[in-house]
Amino acid sequence: MRHPEEVVRVSNLTVRYPGNAAPALSNVDLTLETGECVIVSGPSGCGKSTLALCLTGFIPHAIDAAMTGSVRVGGLDPRQVGVYNLAEFVGLVQQDPEAQFCTMRVEDEVAFGPENLLCPADEIARRVDWALDAVSSSHLRMRRLAELSGGEKQRVALAAVLAMRPSVLILDEPTAHLDPRATGALVHLLGEMQSQLGLAIMVLEHRPERFFGIAHRVVQLSDGTVVFNGPPREALGRADGADALTPRARAGPRPGTETITGIEPGHGSCPHLGPPDHGSPDPGSLRSLPGPGLHAWSRPDPDWRPGGPEFRPGPDHNFARPPGHDLPPSALSDDLRSSSHSGSGPGAGRSARPFAKLACGSGKGCARDYTLDNPLLRVCDLTQRYPDRAVLQEVSLVVGRGEIVGIMGDNGSGKTTLLLSIMGVLRPASGRIILDGDDITNVPVSARARRIGMIFQNPNHQLFTDHVWREVVVGPLSQGVPEAVCRPAAEALLDRFDLVAFRDSHPLTLSYGQKRRVNLAAVMVSDPSVLLLDEPFVGQDAARAQDLARLLGELASAGKGILLVGHEPDLMSRCCDRLLFLDGGRVIVDAPVCEALADFERMGLHDYLPQAWA
Amino acid sequence: MITCPKPGLNPLSKLVLLVSFCVLALRAESPGHAAVPCGAVLLAHAAIGLPPAILWRRLRGIAVFALVLFLSQLFLTGGGAPWGVRAASGVRMAMRFLNIILGSHLFVSTTSAEDLAYTLMRLGLSYRYGFTLLIAMRFVPYFRLQSNTVLQAQMVRGIGVDRPSIKGVWCMARYTLVPLVVTALGRVESLAISMEGRCFGLHPRRTFLRTVPFRPVDALIIAGAIAVVGAAAAIL
Numbered sequence: 001m002r003h004p005e006e007v008v009r010v011s012n013l014t015v016r017y018p019g020n021a022a023p024a025l026s027n028v029d030l031t032l033e034t035g036e037c038v039i040v041s042g043p044s045g046c047g048k049s050t051l052a053l054c055l056t057g058f059i060p061h062a063i064d065a066a067m068t069g070s071v072r073v074g075g076l077d078p079r080q081v082g083v084y085n086l087a088e089f090v091g092l093v094q095q096d097p098e099a100q101f102c103t104m105r106v107e108d109e110v111a112f113g114p115e116n117l118l119c120p121a122d123e124i125a126r127r128v129d130w131a132l133d134a135v136s137s138s139h140l141r142m143r144r145l146a147e148l149s150g151g152e153k154q155r156v157a158l159a160a161v162l163a164m165r166p167s168v169l170i171l172d173e174p175t176a177h178l179d180p181r182a183t184g185a186l187v188h189l190l191g192e193m194q195s196q197l198g199l200a201i202m203v204l205e206h207r208p209e210r211f212f213g214i215a216h217r218v219v220q221l222s223d224g225t226v227v228f229n230g231p232p233r234e235a236l237g238r239a240d241g242a243d244a245l246t247p248r249a250r251a252g253p254r255p256g257t258e259t260i261t262g263i264e265p266g267h268g269s270c271p272h273l274g275p276p277d278h279g280s281p282d283p284g285s286l287r288s289l290p291g292p293g294l295h296a297w298s299r300p301d302p303d304w305r306p307g308g309p310e311f312r313p314g315p316d317h318n319f320a321r322p323p324g325h326d327l328p329p330s331a332l333s334d335d336l337r338s339s340s341h342s343g344s345g346p347g348a349g350r351s352a353r354p355f356a357k358l359a360c361g362s363g364k365g366c367a368r369d370y371t372l373d374n375p376l377l378r379v380c381d382l383t384q385r386y387p388d389r390a391v392l393q394e395v396s397l398v399v400g401r402g403e404i405v406g407i408m409g410d411n412g413s414g415k416t417t418l419l420l421s422i423m424g425v426l427r428p429a430s431g432r433i434i435l436d437g438d439d440i441t442n443v444p445v446s447a448r449a450r451r452i453g454m455i456f457q458n459p460n461h462q463l464f465t466d467h468v469w470r471e472v473v474v475g476p477l478s479q480g481v482p483e484a485v486c487r488p489a490a491e492a493l494l495d496r497f498d499l500v501a502f503r504d505s506h507p508l509t510l511s512y513g514q515k516r517r518v519n520l521a522a523v524m525v526s527d528p529s530v531l532l533l534d535e536p537f538v539g540q541d542a543a544r545a546q547d548l549a550r551l552l553g554e555l556a557s558a559g560k561g562i563l564l565v566g567h568e569p570d571l572m573s574r575c576c577d578r579l580l581f582l583d584g585g586r587v588i589v590d591a592p593v594c595e596a597l598a599d600f601e602r603m604g605l606h607d608y609l610p611q612a613w614a
Numbered sequence: 615m616i617t618c619p620k621p622g623l624n625p626l627s628k629l630v631l632l633v634s635f636c637v638l639a640l641r642a643e644s645p646g647h648a649a650v651p652c653g654a655v656l657l658a659h660a661a662i663g664l665p666p667a668i669l670w671r672r673l674r675g676i677a678v679f680a681l682v683l684f685l686s687q688l689f690l691t692g693g694g695a696p697w698g699v700r701a702a703s704g705v706r707m708a709m710r711f712l713n714i715i716l717g718s719h720l721f722v723s724t725t726s727a728e729d730l731a732y733t734l735m736r737l738g739l740s741y742r743y744g745f746t747l748l749i750a751m752r753f754v755p756y757f758r759l760q761s762n763t764v765l766q767a768q769m770v771r772g773i774g775v776d777r778p779s780i781k782g783v784w785c786m787a788r789y790t791l792v793p794l795v796v797t798a799l800g801r802v803e804s805l806a807i808s809m810e811g812r813c814f815g816l817h818p819r820r821t822f823l824r825t826v827p828f829r830p831v832d833a834l835i836i837a838g839a840i841a842v843v844g845a846a847a848a849i850l
Contacts, residue, residue, distance in 0.1 A: 111822075461764050
């Protein structure tokens, strides 16, 4: 057996970008041995990517930054040898596999590196065979890259780097674009590569717990400094590394709950997801938003008028539920969960509660049992087709007032198409969409936008203007609403989302989390009753994701209905009241969180179960 | 050894054919001479299985422009020349234009950009230029997808791109450019790191795994095309 050999040694590394007072990395010490897997975690901006760029030589050769301290990769100093000479020792797989491809076919992409090294054709062919075999993707060899799934692209990106025969593999947020099933497969694959090839693997991850099964060590960075370096089990209890595992803290109570101090996670008292977080909410987060149409948000007082005294909920304030808007029971009893386990199929546990049947008027398909008497949004038998296939097949769902409904499913299962169809961007082949009693199936998007807000996955796609204020009001202005009318609401939103200081800043200069908040403010300024969010947690570290979840909780508390697409089982199960699972364009699970998770387990969808469930 | 997955002519042969065709089309003086290559290229379109309806849909704008060329020759030029001369000149101009576009369309329809790029790189074109072509081809669908997403994002904000109006078009153009450029720049950075991290640019030359077959028929076609062009130059 080969003895582990140290392949990376970083000593006292400090990196400072020009113009930045604070160093991106500060006195970092780190080692990596052959066959070792180290997870480097920490919030966005903590220096993970900077570390990767130092180890691969891009800093300082391609990216200007001042480096002090010592870095050795395979015995070489990146500062002296440069990117090219390091490329055969260390390979970097970036976050988005699609963005790093430079050819059209799998074989060409994997061969790209060896070709640049002037390898003869037969040697290149051997390396391509080996690399594709190492990632279990030999069958993809002649496929076009554009035809591959997200997981397949990630494997090809890995193979393309492996073909350089590196000793060290660095993966930067490798699961950001993968669904839980593909994530599980990738982790398994990395485990095999590590044990069989003896590679040293460094994974840079916001949510390290996904890799704890194969990790030897976890290194946590905070503000460029190593704050923890130890085995995964010790990292579990630490805030930065494991805060995705902590229960969701909903900043305000849901309509119908009794006290402000009882922060209630979406799953209520589901026994398998741990106790709810009873941390104190930020009182400021619940302040009312003065402005037309926005008083429903966090403001139960029907007599409230603009210009009145600012509302701050007291510690014993009771939040009233919007009249006539009954919510589903948020807490599931132990009995209920056990009945869902012992039941004969999905929904067995649901019979324990009184249901109200919804009639959508279509006369078919929609006669399902729901716990909602008066849903805000109803989708009935929605079918959506692309020229070659049906993407959604008779999808029916409801979203109640104050309810957060999560949609999960593999990539390509139709989640985004469902949101775009509800929004009206895509015209459905059949089916109906009913919003608050009105059939909006044929209403144009611009009109729907006043009642439904949608947030896309990439915040940059929704930033159109040159300063934040304009960004927030551009929607209403485009619809002919005078700025004076939307100004109070917009100003309140800037205040609420901590964006006042950036009012005149260019939106694209903001941080990722700030951009997300600008997106949310720009949508909320029209005071929509329903919010659709497409994978809003992608690319966000645990703290930011929790912030966003808290914001969504506040919105739900104000009676908004929220339909949330996401891949993160832990966050989704804690953020949502109900989970749907889409498979091949069909809803195969639609149940409150605990029952849905039991259904996932029964159906073998283990990758979609939160860790706390296990 | 891996070869071009689709059997067919080598892209180099097709390129030589295209150039020869364009030379012939440009040298054709009479409408009758110009109609010959036009008919030939239309037949070739039929031979590759492209339905006339699709061809018309793709090229109707070109046909309209050819008509404009003909009419402008007929009415706006000539300086007192007889109508017949002006009409012949107009037909010649329009046919030249149509022939070059039709020939190029046939070439693009039957040749993959990657095969062409790899062929040219193997013939000595600097691989930096070859990969510029390949990467540009990769960016085309990406830009289409991104611009579609940005337009959808505008629609859901109530920016009236679903309402046909001058203001709507203005808003669409104004609000599409910035997000598109920003996402493209992010992608360029990732691509540069990916390529340099795999030693792109390390050596002045590089090796290739992919080969695009060059068969005897390709040699015959190239020789034939050159001969025809030479003969036409001598005769016409």
